[in-house]
Amino acid sequence: MFNPFVLYLFLFLFIANRGIIYAFIEGIFNRSTKKNKTKDITDKKILDLIYKKTGLKLSKILLFDTSKVWAMMAGFPPKPYMIISNEAYKNLDKDEMEWIYLHEAGHYILWHNLKMALLQLLFIFPGLIMPIIIKSYILQIIGSIILAILSSILYFYLARLFEYEASYYAMRRMTNPQAISTLALKAQKRWFDKVKHEKFHKLFNTWIYDIYENLVQAAKKEITSRK
Ligand SMILES: [Zn+2]
Known part of the structure; x- marks a missing residue:
């Protein structure tokens, strides 16, 4: 017997966070099999650049061995650090990486x-309310699945x-906003051209190619305004 609320919450959290779950499993797996320990790529110059442009004092930057372009902030104040995937690190140039850091x-x-x-x-609430409205157990289970999918779409x-x-x-803060267009081109060629069901992909992912398209337009304006 599944509890409809638990089923809903599990499905929602899994769909919403599956990218990061997958990246972590892959990173930890690669670390244990390839003996490819998380590399520390902390560079004083880059830490200073980030501080100068954002006011954020990072303690370190670590490289994580995963096949996706991916980065995240980790740690807690006052010692936050950054994790960068080596797929990003090895494919992007200095200016493009600056955008990732910023x-x-x-x-x-x-x-x-x-x-x-x-x-x-906040997405706990739809899952709590649904079993109150729907009384039949079978419909509650079906409702949990449908609601988790709909909640995920809204969440993304x-x-x-x-x-x-x-x-x-x-x-807006990067030294060379021109790098946005090369970044978008690389993103399209290397990663987004491989996306098969584009409409489906857009519904269930935070990162979609549209972000780059809009960013390229905004970067053009930024370049003109700096002249
Ligand atoms: Zn982000």
Whole structure:
């Protein structure tokens, strides 16, 4: 016997966080099999650059061995650090990497980790309310599955607003906004061209190619305004 609420919550949290769950499993698996320990790529120059542009004092930058372009902020104040996937690190040039660093710093400065956690907490409520409205157990189970899918779609839509915010934050502060167009091109060629069901992908992912498209347009304006 499944509890409909537990089923809903499990499905929602899994769909919403599957990217990061997968990246962590892959990273930890690669670390144990390839003897490829998480590398410390802390560079004083980069830490200073991030501090100068965002006011964020990072303690270190670590490289995580995963096949996706991916980065995240970890640790807690006053000692936050950054994790970067080596797929990003080996494929992006200095200017493109600066955008990644500033994007992640932006998430931290704008309290996005906390906001996303609170946003996920809000999605507990639909799961709590549904079994009150629907009485039949079978319908509750079916309802849990459908509701988890619908909640995930709404969650990705809202979480994407944070990605837009951090992306613009980084673009406006980067030394060379021209790197946005090469970054978008690389992203399309290497990763987004491989996406098979585009409409489906857009519904169930925070990172979609549209973010780059909008960012390229915004970067053009930024370049003109700096002249
Ligand atoms: Zn992000």
